[in-house]
Amino acid sequence: MADSYILGIDCGGTKVMAQSVTYNSxxxxxxxxxxxxxxxxxxxxKWNSKFIPVHLDLQRQEFSEGNIYLTQPEIDQGDVIVETIQDIISKSESDSIGLCFPGIxxxxxxxxxANGPRIPDLLERIQGIDSIPHDSDCCVLGEWKSTIGKLQNCDNAVYIGGGTGIADGIILKGKMIDFNAKDDVKRSWxxxxxxxxxxxxxxxxxxxxxxxxxxQREKVKTLDQLSKNQNADTI
Structure with missing residues (x-):
């Protein structure tokens, strides 16, 4: 079987990263x-740097009731995300695409x-995508199934990665735990x-x-700035 050429798109809370890969069957x-x-x-x-997500309890309630009421700030913020993804896809000229996204x-x-707008119609707005795996799961897969990954050949591992939120995952006895299929396993959020x-x-x-x-009065934008502050231990 011939190798496959794929574009992987990782959508986070603040940015999108895309990388082409070759899959060896x-x-x-x-x-x-x-x-x-x-x-x-x-x-x-059009990006709103002061965007505040809808409270998670209300999000869960609306989802369970089958009625999701997007706020205008959510709609506007979601439009920016979708437009960013579409622009990257057009520049890649790739026919085979995989996309991951945080959230449920x-x-x-x-x-x-938890850290951004809900986009309940995302699949309809991005051509060439038929499913959206969780970004935490893809972080684990990237380390586990890549030629440059740090978890190659691991049968048991815990993955924790930090960004806007936390990406977390577990490999147990050679299989990745499906957090979505288990009520007794929770993600960090x-x-x-x-x-x-x-x-x-x-x-x-x-x-x-x-x-x-x-x-604190003195504001920081990065962990590097925070680590160099003499009062950082106060938090």
Missing amino acids: ITGLVSPGEFQLEVNYSDSP KNDRGVVIM ELKIPSGETIESCLSPKGMIDQWNLS
Whole structure:
């Protein structure tokens, strides 16, 4: 069987990263290709840097009731994300595309989102995509099934990656645990500490920066800036 050439698109809370890969059907591994692109949503003049997601409890309620009421800020923010994805696809000239996205999805789009807008019609708006796997799962797969991955040949592993949120995953006895199929396994944004905060809001890079900026006069934008502050231990 011939090798397959695929464009992988990783959508996060603040940017989209795209990478072409070659899939080797014999080894089951992918190798990085030449096309690579990273685009921040904030590059668009329509991006709202002060966007606040709808409260998760309300998102869950609307989803369970089958009626998702998007706010205008959600619609506007979602439009920027979709336009960014479409622009990257057009530049890649690739026919085979895989796309991952954070949040909880159904068979049409993103219905619950902790760090951004819900986009319940995402699949209809992106040609060439028929499913949207969770970005955390794809992070694990990238390390596990890539020629440059750090989890190659691992039968048991825990993956934790930080960005806008936290990407988490588990490989157990040579299989990746499906968090969506197990009620007793929670992701970091679903786990709460006694204060009511989530693990993700406390330990993700963005969460730590937000905590600092809420409690201190001197604001920071990166973890590097935070680590160099002499008062950083206060959080």
